[in-house]
Amino acid sequence: MKMEHEYDIAIIGGGPVGMFATFYAGLRSADVLLLESTPQLGGQPAALYPQKQIYDVAGFFAVRADELTSKLDQQMARFKPDVQLNTKVTAITPDATGVTLTTDAQNYRAKSVIVATGAGAFEPRPLAAPHDKTLVNDKIFYIAPDLNTFARQDVVIAGGGDSAIDWALALEPIAKSVRLIHRRNQFRGLESSVTALENSTVELLTPYLIKEVSETATGLSLSLRPVRDAEPQTITADKLLVSYGFASDNRQLRNWGLQLEHGQIKVDASYATNLDHVYAIGDAVTYPGKQKLIASGFGEAPTAVSSIMSAIHPELRQNLHSSELKL
Numbered sequence: 001m002k003m004e005h006e007y008d009i010a011i012i013g014g015g016p017v018g019m020f021a022t023f024y025a026g027l028r029s030a031d032v033l034l035l036e037s038t039p040q041l042g043g044q045p046a047a048l049y050p051q052k053q054i055y056d057v058a059g060f061f062a063v064r065a066d067e068l069t070s071k072l073d074q075q076m077a078r079f080k081p082d083v084q085l086n087t088k089v090t091a092i093t094p095d096a097t098g099v100t101l102t103t104d105a106q107n108y109r110a111k112s113v114i115v116a117t118g119a120g121a122f123e124p125r126p127l128a129a130p131h132d133k134t135l136v137n138d139k140i141f142y143i144a145p146d147l148n149t150f151a152r153q154d155v156v157i158a159g160g161g162d163s164a165i166d167w168a169l170a171l172e173p174i175a176k177s178v179r180l181i182h183r184r185n186q187f188r189g190l191e192s193s194v195t196a197l198e199n200s201t202v203e204l205l206t207p208y209l210i211k212e213v214s215e216t217a218t219g220l221s222l223s224l225r226p227v228r229d230a231e232p233q234t235i236t237a238d239k240l241l242v243s244y245g246f247a248s249d250n251r252q253l254r255n256w257g258l259q260l261e262h263g264q265i266k267v268d269a270s271y272a273t274n275l276d277h278v279y280a281i282g283d284a285v286t287y288p289g290k291q292k293l294i295a296s297g298f299g300e301a302p303t304a305v306s307s308i309m310s311a312i313h314p315e316l317r318q319n320l321h322s323s324e325l326k327l
């Protein structure tokens, strides 16, 4: 989208709260842009605990975190919002009529902004072993956006947590072979996933650390250093998927001119911040009694969106009940 285009609302952060706010903005007929720094939507539930059950989202007896993400995605897609992944907002500059958002890709313009950056921008924990960085997204991956990339390939996965195990089990039927390298003999996953792993054809290489990764004519060569009681090894693979988890960092907010309290954005009852046209919701904010819960963030989104819509489109009548709409 060209810089000249001005969205009604730009939402920074595609966690559960930013996703629901994007849906709600669509419901209110806003021209909405969602910017997410990682290649995937879903925030903490998708990145940190995709396989865990969540028991305190209204209307669900229990919902697995990755299912909640895909339901939010489905709900949000109804109004065809402009969603930009791999786009980290680095600065917001409000002026008299709106806000310019600077990202690591391009600049955007919006009448209003909702900051829903939660725990901060997630970055995959990088492979520490020496490797050629140009191989990332070619032969070395941190996230597998399309499992077919690994079809009929010899795949090595590095990591020992839930997502490493999930990748291994998901790729087992697709890849030619799957090996899982972990520095401990025990895996830190759901018991049922660990059992499925032990019963699978995935070859477990433990306790090993990757010492170096180099490119070969046909793929990759990985030298493995034993953590204890094993011989060093060199293995080859077509693709390496590094699954060491994610780190998040919300220190970025300090440079945005937002009023903070203990690193969280201070907001008023309509979730307005100290900056003109800038609102904030979800785990990123603080106010008396704030709970860092998905349910709280879901409640904050309609208030912020409706405050913005009343300000920028006072002529639009608010229909408070979605059940009265013809969708």
Ligand SMILES: Cc1cc2nc3c(=O)[nH]c(=O)nc-3n(C[C@H](O)[C@H](O)[C@H](O)COP(=O)(O)OP(=O)(O)OC[C@H]3O[C@@H](n4cnc5c(N)ncnc54)[C@H](O)[C@@H]3O)c2cc1C
Pocket (backbone or CB within 6 Å): 012, 013, 014, 015, 016, 017, 018, 019, 035, 036, 037, 038, 041, 042, 043, 044, 045, 048, 049, 053, 054, 055, 056, 087, 088, 089, 090, 116, 117, 118, 119, 120, 121, 122, 252, 281, 282, 283, 284, 292, 293, 294, 295, 297
């Ligand atoms: C292990 C664990 C279990 C939990 N269990 C529960 C539970 O059972 N029930 C419950 O209600 N809550 C639970 N929580 C808390 C819940 O996950 C959070 O309250 C919720 O994720 C907050 O959503 P959010 O959208 O505000 O932020 P986040 O989920 O943190 O999402 C923020 C998003 O913004 C993106 N972002 C950040 N900065 C930028 C930037 N500059 N540019 C672009 N994108 C950016 C991030 O990459 C991320 O995707 C749990 C948390 C953890 C860690």
